[in-house]
Amino acid sequence: MTIEAEQEYARGRQAHAAGDHGGALSGFLMALALAPDQRRYRVAALNILGSTAGYTKLPESVLDALTDCAKDPSLDVQPLAMVVRNLLAHHSRREMWLNTAIQAAPDQLEAALAGGTFDELLADSLVQSVLMRAVNISLHLEDILTALRRHTGLAAAEGRATCLLTSHSAFFDALCAQAKRTEFAWPVSNEEFAILNRLCDSSAGRRVLDAYEGTPEPVLDFPDLTPVDDTVSKRVQSQYACYPYPRWEQLAPVESRTYASFMRMRFPHEAISDRFENEVQALSAGCGTGRGAAALAMSISPLTLTAIDLSPASLSFAKRKFENLGLPSARFGIGDILNLDALDQTFDLIECSGVLHHMADPAAGLRALTTVLRADGIMRIALYSERARASVVAARRWLSDLKVSDTPDGVRQARSALRALPVTHPARGVIDKPEYFILSGLHDLIFNIQEHRFTPRQLKVMLDGAGLRLLGFDHANPAVASAYAKAHPNDPEQVNLDKWEVFEQNHPDVFAEMFQFWVRPHGV
Numbered sequence: 402m403t404i405e406a407e408q409e410y411a412r413g414r415q416a417h418a419a420g421d422h423g424g425a426l427s428g429f430l431m432a433l434a435l436a437p438d439q440r441r442y443r444v445a446a447l448n449i450l451g452s453t454a455g456y457t458k459l460p461e462s463v464l465d466a467l468t469d470c471a472k473d474p475s476l477d478v479q480p481l482a483m484v485v486r487n488l489l490a491h492h493s494r495r496e497m498w499l500n501t502a503i504q505a506a507p508d509q510l511e512a513a514l515a516g517g518t519f520d521e522l523l524a525d526s527l528v529q530s531v532l533m534r535a536v537n538i539s540l541h542l543e544d545i546l547t548a549l550r551r552h553t554g555l556a557a558a559e560g561r562a563t564c565l566l567t568s569h570s571a572f573f574d575a576l577c578a579q580a581k582r583t584e585f586a587w588p589v590s591n592e593e594f595a596i597l598n599r600l601c602d603s604s605a606g607r608r609v610l611d612a613y614e615g616t617p618e619p620v621l622d623f624p625d626l627t628p629v630d631d632t633v634s635k636r637v638q639s640q641y642a643c644y645p646y647p648r649w650e651q652l653a654p655v656e657s658r659t660y661a662s663f664m665r666m667r668f669p670h671e672a673i674s675d676r677f678e679n680e681v682q683a684l685s686a687g688c689g690t691g692r693g694a695a696a697l698a699m700s701i702s703p704l705t706l707t708a709i710d711l712s713p714a715s716l717s718f719a720k721r722k723f724e725n726l727g728l729p730s731a732r733f734g735i736g737d738i739l740n741l742d743a744l745d746q747t748f749d750l751i752e753c754s755g756v757l758h759h760m761a762d763p764a765a766g767l768r769a770l771t772t773v774l775r776a777d778g779i780m781r782i783a784l785y786s787e788r789a790r791a792s793v794v795a796a797r798r799w800l801s802d803l804k805v806s807d808t809p810d811g812v813r814q815a816r817s818a819l820r821a822l823p824v825t826h827p828a829r830g831v832i833d834k835p836e837y838f839i840l841s842g843l844h845d846l847i848f849n850i851q852e853h854r855f856t857p858r859q860l861k862v863m864l865d866g867a868g869l870r871l872l873g874f875d876h877a878n879p880a881v882a883s884a885y886a887k888a889h890p891n892d893p894e895q896v897n898l899d900k901w902e903v904f905e906q907n908h909p910d911v912f913a914e915m916f917q918f919w920v921r922p923h924g925v
Contacts, residue, residue, distance in 0.1 A: 406435035410442055417449070420880030425449050430463050437466035443476060444653050451480025452878060457491035459484070464527065471530030477651040479535045485528055486539035495541055498522060502548035510552050515564045523565075523572040532575035534650060536582055536838050540820070543838070546576055547587045550612045557605045558596035566605055577611040582648070584840035585613060585809075588817050621717040626709050626734035627743040633761040634711055634737045636850050641689070641712035644841040648718065649692045651726070657702045660750060664779065668872050668919070670894060674777050680705060681749040685731075686738050686770060687711070687756030691719025693781075697752055698728045707744070709736030738766045741773045749775055754783035755915065758853040767867045771922070779872070779921045786912035787854040788905055792830030794854070796847045799828040812844050855916065857901035864898075864920060871896045872919040881911055 413428025426449050432439070433446040446463075447470060459467075471478050489495055501513050513519065522528065522545070537543060549565060553573065556563040565573050580587065597613060600606030620642075629638060658666070661677035680703035685694035688708035698706055708731050710716050716733050723731060736744070738756065751774055757763040763784070774780060796819065803818065805811045816837065822829040836842030855863070864871060873895060876882055882895060888907075889900045905911055 403435055406432045406439065406442065409435065410445065413445060413449075417445075417879055420878075420883030422449070422453065422878070422880060426453055430459070433466045434460060434462040437462075437469055440654070443470050443473070446470070447476065447478070447480040448653060451483050454483065454487055456487055458488065468527045468530065471527055471534065475651070475654060477649075477653050478530065479650065481527065481531050482535045482538045485531050485537070485542065489539050489541050494521065498545055499541060502545045502552075507552060507555060510548075511556070511561075511563060514569070519569075523569045529572060529575045532579040532582075536835065536842075537579055538835050538838050540832070543587060546579065550576060550580065550587070550609075551590065551593055554593055554596060554600065554609045554613070557603065557609045558599045560603070566608060573608070573612075577608070580612040581615045583838055584648075585615065586813060586816060586838065586840040586843070588813055589613070618714075618717065618721075620713050621720060623713055623716050624734045625736070626707075626732075627736035627740040629711055629735065629737045629740075631737060631739050631761065633851055634739065637759055638711035640844075640850055641710075642714050644844045645690050645712060645715040645718050646839075646841040646845045647690055647692060648839065648841065649690065649722070652692070652695055652699060655696075655700050657700060660701050660704070663701055671872060671921075672925070677749065679703070682746070683707070683750040683752070684748040684773065685709070686741070686751055686753040688719055688733075688752075689715045689755070691715075691722050693752045693754040694719060694731060695722060695726065695728055697750070698723070698731065701750070702729075704729065706731040707746070707748075708733050709738075711735065711737060738769050741769050744773065747773050747775045747778075749778045751778065751780040753780065754917070755785075757782065758785045758855070759849065759851045760853075761851065763853050764863050764866055767863055767869075771867045771869065774922065776922060777925050779919060780869070781875075781917070781919050783915045783917045784860070785852065785854040785915055786905070787856050787859075788909040789911070789913040789915075790854055791909070792827060792834075793846055795827035796831045797852075799826075800847050807844075807848055809840060812840050812848065815847065816843060857898040857905055857916075860916060860918075861898035868923050869920040870923050871898060872921060874901075875917040875919075877914050881908075884908070 409428045410432035413425045413432060416424030416428055429442065429445040429449050432442040436442055446467070467481060467484060470476055471481055498519060501510060501518060505513060528542075531537060537546075553563050553565050597610070600610050629635060659678050660681045661673050661675065664671065664673045664677065681701070683697055683701070683704055683706045685697065685706065685708040688694045688710045689712070691708065694706060694708045698704060706729070708716070708719065710719070713735060716735070720733050738753070738760070751770055753770060757766045760766045767782070770780060800815060803815070805815050805818070819829060819832055819837070831837055831846065834846065836846045885895055885901075885904055888904055889897070892900050
């Protein structure tokens with residue numbers, strides 16, 4: 402670390418707090434280039450890059466540092482997928498790579514591969530690391546990879562050699578890893594389907610099959626912590642048995658604090674009990690694949706955590722993640738929010754992210770959570786925004802008219818059909834969302850059997866009905882809080898949902914990543 406690097410980092414933090422995205426990007430990247438081994442700089446740079454588009458290139462010193470970041474197993478490298486997308490979109494050889502991969506005859510494509518046409522891409526360490534550890538979000542790269550997979554599969558089926566399996570073996574392994582990470586979401590032609598049965602008789606064929614199909618992860622056994630007897634809950638349970646989501650890799654490292662310290666830092670205007678300096682009881686309600694539960698386990702200590710979900714498949718993913726990341730153990734079990742009274746326990750802290758809007762009656766779900774929240778406890782909730790999901794709503798209507806089957810092949814068909822829509826079609830915006838690039842993600846987005854969406858005023862009604870008050874929103878982009886402060890300076894704590902209603906009307910994408918907010922009972 403150098404003084405200059407620390408100054409750049411401080412400049413980035415100041416700009417970030419003020420909502421100056423460009424200044425934050427400049428400061429964090431300069432700090433990273435000057436001191437690439439500093440963990441704080443790595444995390445800050447990745448976070449800002451993950452939400453930044455539009456740049457055409459990055460300095461070599463920054464690219465070298467990011468390539469090193471991509472190899473750090475403790476970092477969430479998904480933000481680097483945005484870097485790869487941006488750089489490839491403006492690469493001088495992009496169109497040539499696309500045209501050759503998609504349009505060239507097999508012998509011509511093999512000659513191009515052997516002759517070095519693709520060497521710059523195939524040897525790119527940053528691209529390979531993203532393919533191995535993140536979900537690609539570049540349509541251009543997906544098109545190239547899909548074509549190369551097809552070329553390799555056809556060659557293997559016909560007993561022909563291809564240098565992608567020999568000279569560029571590491572890249573092909575990364576391609577296979579990416580295919581698995583997307584849950585084999587890429588389109589597959591009828592010709593490719595026809596050859597898959599002919600690939601098992603050679604080592605090359607078995608390698609190629611890794612890019613087309615995988616072995617399902619085993620589903621573990623979990624205790625039944627509450628009954629699951631609601632009709633809609635059972636349907637949602639069946640859905641997530643097939644499509645656990647999200648399949649996350651890693652979380653950005655954070656400093657672990659006591660619950661009291663955590664909440665006093667986040668809400669300095671709130672009265673936080675001194676007893677929260679000690680171990681607290683936490684519930685992750687509808688924990689899914691465990692990302693929110695893991696965030697609690699990383700952020701707060703000491704903590705006793707119970708995590709319930711409808712889906713054993715999702716719980717299995719969550720439990721494996723806790724073990725792989727070395728997180729403190731949690732009590733995982735099958736349970737429905739509507740029957741939380743069966744736990745015979747109350748909690749200081751409840752996390753319920755992206756769950757209530759998949760219930761038949763979200764308000765009933767929120768009231769059920771409130772019954773197991775201690776009088777001075779706090780909850781973090783995340784719910785879909787009506788306005789921010791306009792393209793998703795359009796896609797769900799479009800899908801209903803298309804009558805696509807709710808199967809993996811149906812999801813692949815929907816992906817291709819969405820991409821073929823005119824750019825002006827209201828549903829086509831879905832292809833710009835990260836969920837589009839993974840099978841379970843797109844299923845969760847537009848095939849979900851149950852979805853509600855909200856406006857700030859509807860949130861107000863639901864919170865009032867549960868006897869809860871808003872403490873504040875979490876924003877991925879600090880510019881949101883800055884813009885709101887300018888628009889509504891007489892709401893310094895930013896908790897007036899009537900004012901947020903007006904603000905969201907003027908900025909309909911402001912809650913694109915859901916309403917993420919904290920609440921606690923009235924009177925505390």
